[in-house]
Amino acid sequence: MTTILPTAADEAHFWALIESAWATLGDEPARLRAELLAPPPGADLCAIDAWLDRFLEQLTADCADLSAQELTALDRVLERKLYDIDREDIHEATDGSDDGFLYARGHIVALGRAYYEAVSADPRLAVMDAYCEVMCYFFTHLHEKRFGDWPRTGSGISRESGRNRAGWNH
Template sequence: MNEDAFWQLIEDCRPAGPDPEAELLTPALTERLAQCPLSLVTGFAEQLSWALYQLDRKEYGYDLSGDAFLYTRAAVVAAGRAIFESVLQDPAVFKPYATKLIWAENLLYVPDHAYKRITGEEWDRNTRYSYESYSNTEGWAD
C-alpha cells in the first residue's frame, strides 16, 4: 500500500460527522481491511507506523507522557491527510490535540484486528518504523 492509498482509505472510512477519537473510523477501517488481501493489511501497518514516526518530534511533545503522546499523534493521523500535513508544516496545529488530550489509541490496533479476522491468528508484527513515542531519534535531536 502506498502513501496515497493509505490516506484515501482513511478518507473513505471517516464518518461525515465529528469523530475526534476515531471511534467510528477504526471499525470501518478494520472492516474494509479485513476484506482485502493480507498484503494491504501489512502495507497499512507500515504506512501508519511511518506517519506516526514522522510526528514523533520534540516540537510536538508538549510534556505528554509516552502513551499520551502516541495516542495524540494517532488522533492527528485519524483526522486525515490535510491535518497531518498541516501539523508537519506548522507544529502549532498539533497543540489543540495535545492540550485537549484528543486520543485515537484504537487506530493503532486496526491492522492487528484485520489480520486476525483474515488469518484467525494474532499478529506478532514489526514494522520498518517504530511508532512508539521518542523512537524517532532524529526528531528528538537538539
C-alpha cells in the first residue's frame, strides 16, 4: 500500500486556515496564545480555552467552500500533526487517558503552528489537562457533513493515542 504524505502546500494551507481563524478574533486571544509560548509568572494558561468555541466556529465558516479533495488534504495534515506529537514526553506534560491525550493534542494543534512547534520542541510548554476534542476530527466531520462520508487520507497512520511507536518507550 502506498502511503500518502501531506504536501508542503497542504501543510501551509492548514496552518494559514488556523491562523486566519484566530486572527479574526482580535487582540485578546492573540495575547493569550503568545503567553503560552513564554508564560509570565501567574499567567492563567487555560484562559485561551474561553476562545476555542469561537475559533472553531470561525474555522468552520472559513472552510465552508472547500472541496472534498481539499478537506481530505487538510485532514491528512491534521492526522499527521496529531501523530507526530503522539509521544510519551508530551503525554507526561498533558496527562489524561488515551482519549484525553488525543484531545490534549487537539488543543496543541488548535492553538496554531508556533505553539505546536514549541510544545513539540519543549513539552513542558504544554498545558496540563487542556483539551480540544473537536479539533481532533475537525476536517473529518466537515467532510462527512458535506459529502456523506469520512475522507480517505491514505496516510497509513492513526491519530489515536499510542500509535506513534517511535514516540513511546514500550
